[in-house]
Amino acid sequence: MSVPILEMKNITKVFPGVKALDDVSFKVEKQNIHCLVGENGAGKSTLMKVLSGVHPHGTYQGEIYLDGELQTFDNTRESEKAGIAVIYQELALVPEMMVYENVFLGNEIRNGIRVDTNEMIKQTVNVLNKVRLDVNPSTKIKNLGIGKQQLVEIAKALSRDAKLLVLDEPTSALNETDSENLLNLLRNLKKEGVTSILISHKLQEVISVADKVTVLRDGLSVITLDNNNGEVDENVLIKHMVGRSIDNIYPEREKEDFGDIIFEIRNWSAYDPSRERDILKDININLRKGEVLGITGLMGAGRTELAKSIFGNPDNYRIKGEMYLKGKKVNFSNPGSAIKSGLAYVTEDRKAEGLILIQDVKTNITIANLKRILNNGLIDENAEIRDARKYTDSLAIKTPSIEQKVLYLSGGNQQKVSVAKWLYVQPDVMILDEPTRGIDVGAKFEIFTIMNQLVEEGMSIIMISSELPEILSMADRIYVVSTGRITGELQKEEADQETVMRFATM
Amino acid sequence: MNFFNELWELLKRNIRDYGMYIALFVIMLIFAIATDGVFISSRNISNLLNQMGYIAVLAIGMTLVIVIRHIDLSVGFMAGFLGAVAAIALTSWGFPVWVVIPMVLLFGVLAGLITATTIAVFGIPSFVATLAGWLIYRGALLQATLRTGTIIIPNDTFNAIGNGYIPDFPLEGFLPDLHKLTLLLGIIGAIAMVVSEIRSRKNKMAYDFDVPSTSIFVLRLVFTVVLIGAITYIFAGYNGLSWTAVIVLGVTLLYHFLTTQTYLGRHIYAVGGNPEAAELSGISVSKITYVVFGSMGFLTALSGMLFASRLQSATTTAGTLFELDAIAAAYVGGVSSAGGIGKVTGSLIGAIVMTSLTNGMNLLGIDISTQYIVRGAVLVAAVVFDVATRKRLR
Numbered sequence: 001m002s003v004p005i006l007e008m009k010n011i012t013k014v015f016p017g018v019k020a021l022d023d024v025s026f027k028v029e030k031q032n033i034h035c036l037v038g039e040n041g042a043g044k045s046t047l048m049k050v051l052s053g054v055h056p057h058g059t060y061q062g063e064i065y066l067d068g069e070l071q072t073f074d075n076t077r078e079s080e081k082a083g084i085a086v087i088y089q090e091l092a093l094v095p096e097m098m099v100y101e102n103v104f105l106g107n108e109i110r111n112g113i114r115v116d117t118n119e120m121i122k123q124t125v126n127v128l129n130k131v132r133l134d135v136n137p138s139t140k141i142k143n144l145g146i147g148k149q150q151l152v153e154i155a156k157a158l159s160r161d162a163k164l165l166v167l168d169e170p171t172s173a174l175n176e177t178d179s180e181n182l183l184n185l186l187r188n189l190k191k192e193g194v195t196s197i198l199i200s201h202k203l204q205e206v207i208s209v210a211d212k213v214t215v216l217r218d219g220l221s222v223i224t225l226d227n228n229n230g231e232v233d234e235n236v237l238i239k240h241m242v243g244r245s246i247d248n249i250y251p252e253r254e255k256e257d258f259g260d261i262i263f264e265i266r267n268w269s270a271y272d273p274s275r276e277r278d279i280l281k282d283i284n285i286n287l288r289k290g291e292v293l294g295i296t297g298l299m300g301a302g303r304t305e306l307a308k309s310i311f312g313n314p315d316n317y318r319i320k321g322e323m324y325l326k327g328k329k330v331n332f333s334n335p336g337s338a339i340k341s342g343l344a345y346v347t348e349d350r351k352a353e354g355l356i357l358i359q360d361v362k363t364n365i366t367i368a369n370l371k372r373i374l375n376n377g378l379i380d381e382n383a384e385i386r387d388a389r390k391y392t393d394s395l396a397i398k399t400p401s402i403e404q405k406v407l408y409l410s411g412g413n414q415q416k417v418s419v420a421k422w423l424y425v426q427p428d429v430m431i432l433d434e435p436t437r438g439i440d441v442g443a444k445f446e447i448f449t450i451m452n453q454l455v456e457e458g459m460s461i462i463m464i465s466s467e468l469p470e471i472l473s474m475a476d477r478i479y480v481v482s483t484g485r486i487t488g489e490l491q492k493e494e495a496d497q498e499t500v501m502r503f504a505t506m
Numbered sequence: 507m508n509f510f511n512e513l514w515e516l517l518k519r520n521i522r523d524y525g526m527y528i529a530l531f532v533i534m535l536i537f538a539i540a541t542d543g544v545f546i547s548s549r550n551i552s553n554l555l556n557q558m559g560y561i562a563v564l565a566i567g568m569t570l571v572i573v574i575r576h577i578d579l580s581v582g583f584m585a586g587f588l589g590a591v592a593a594i595a596l597t598s599w600g601f602p603v604w605v606v607i608p609m610v611l612l613f614g615v616l617a618g619l620i621t622a623t624t625i626a627v628f629g630i631p632s633f634v635a636t637l638a639g640w641l642i643y644r645g646a647l648l649q650a651t652l653r654t655g656t657i658i659i660p661n662d663t664f665n666a667i668g669n670g671y672i673p674d675f676p677l678e679g680f681l682p683d684l685h686k687l688t689l690l691l692g693i694i695g696a697i698a699m700v701v702s703e704i705r706s707r708k709n710k711m712a713y714d715f716d717v718p719s720t721s722i723f724v725l726r727l728v729f730t731v732v733l734i735g736a737i738t739y740i741f742a743g744y745n746g747l748s749w750t751a752v753i754v755l756g757v758t759l760l761y762h763f764l765t766t767q768t769y770l771g772r773h774i775y776a777v778g779g780n781p782e783a784a785e786l787s788g789i790s791v792s793k794i795t796y797v798v799f800g801s802m803g804f805l806t807a808l809s810g811m812l813f814a815s816r817l818q819s820a821t822t823t824a825g826t827l828f829e830l831d832a833i834a835a836a837y838v839g840g841v842s843s844a845g846g847i848g849k850v851t852g853s854l855i856g857a858i859v860m861t862s863l864t865n866g867m868n869l870l871g872i873d874i875s876t877q878y879i880v881r882g883a884v885l886v887a888a889v890v891f892d893v894a895t896r897k898r899l900r
Binding site: 311312314335336337338339340347352353354355357358374378379382385386421 | 709710713715767768769771772775776779780782783784785786787788789790844846847
């Protein structure tokens, strides 16, 4: 057997108060795609940060061997030099700079004291070919879609002769087509001798692409499975990730009879002046009391735009059409008036638009409805503490205290705080935009359970999601959006992946 | 043992808040020793607080501006200009002082709202918008004082704002060396403090919330009372509370109350913490921008009048560099330029720290060039401390 390209031996990394990695050993063979899975907080990212030198040598215990040689990285530059390229979820590209400038960022080809633009462009074309990306090297990054940006990031790594690519949830922001492209690219690069470590929450994707899968749980490496022997399936992975088997990650819901139509939009169109195009065209949807309505579609189809245009239109689209809430025609001039009328919107991007990360849990929960804790016009801090405790308890938010800053919670718990904040406004209709993005299986299950409770209590939910399995399992009825139009309406019974995809690509 | 553990934990957890008070204490101690006690004499402390009044009110307004991720460079010359307007209204126009003061405050609010419009409606970065304001108000100040040069203000009532002291009880023979009303106010303040602390503690206990142990609570009360007592005693030893001190105290209490107890305060910090999330939570970011810049304009007018009153005149250079002193005070006081973090009480302490440095070094006869360097170093040190403790704490 050949020397493994990477071997991490007995890695232990301790943060104040937490043992993030506990004696983890991790071995990657050459020309493999090695997947790393585990719940949030299991230690995947920490392990990769130890590898890349973000946590420098000496701040952890254990040894790292690259091609059999002991490595002691003091910073990320050294690991890069050794041929390790890490591509993070948040891409490290400069939006205002061109593709070739980004590819050679910090590594510019020089001609005397000047940069050699022509040579850089030429070499960029070469690496772009390798990643099968057909764009002009002089395009600005901000004009590329997220999928193409991801490819530029990989091209950047290849231009530096990376032997080992580490991708941290590369497909979490990509649609199905772009995801499939990316996975195919990894397969091709494998043939050309590049080894990849892929961190992912999407288990089907892991199973389809991996040679080996390592499962981390609570800072321990639980097991490494060989996917080529067929010993891996979704249930096995989940069992190892959560330490128990979850029979059904989608909890059952009892009630099936819905009330009257509570919310409706008719002939709804929107034009976005900043992008100078129509983003929504003639949309008609309705929602019944106690219903979970699914809205799905590919990235860029207009799902989030639809939600925002309903929720007080904060991005100032020009809107035509009518909206009815509880039988009355309504018109929201800003999110505040939408909230007052009984709408809530759990945003897609909880960090950028949902939460105030530097503030604590209780402040985040109460911010959208401070009225509830006003006493003679002043904030009653005791009432606030009482309410915040009630909501953290009922949603089982794991936090050391309600005074903890949201910044330091895990993704799943942040999402629950975001949900708690909107439950606190006691809405009739709750819009959940990608409620399970970037959270682990256990937290997903809890979010779904909360959703079921809410509709059983009579709330109505609009669930926007690009994850087909969850929308097929959770929604009572599904609208499919494509290029700003509703292309299909499906009852739960008649919906399956193929039908939805057919409508989504119409 | 348990008591000290709790005390230590409390100190560690709140090091960022206490750090500034400790720094102020150390600075004062050093100057007190170096000047053989002249620095902490009643007369000097009283002077020091009067000197810093016009910067302190600006720093408090600037705190909120920086909290919502903006900056206001125009406040210095705007203060100078509004001071000149007050002087002209009192002299040339012959308006009575009780008309002039509210009128100039109103002008300040309007000026602030104009600044806010350029930022909230037209989307100009506040740095640029207020840099333009800096130029415009500088020009306006020069024009206002063009013909006359320095405008002398002969109005005693107006001049008392910056130089006068609150009256005293006409009690001959009773505590002849002390200012009786000041003592009384100090005692009332201390009692009010103790009562409200006890009430809030009882309230918390009624809800069954965690409260610090009784010994810690008593220690904190004793400490606060001693502090109020010491400050009162110092003031009472020399003419009593000045009107400037009363104004600064009032503004601080008002803004402290607004930022910590009202929904408006919550909205301001929410906008600073994450404007997108705030907007989607039903908070109008542009409304908050108007409120914060309007308040900045109000305090700028106040600052301008405090300064004009202190000099008993409006000068052609009034307000020069006030804005940078106010920004420095806010940063020393723990405001974060990333937005969403910073307390008005912190900025007041920041202003006292910076003025203490100037005052103390003046007493020691230290050269002005050295003074600038020392103040710069303290500014950097304060911010480094702030950033370092923020990283460490979680």
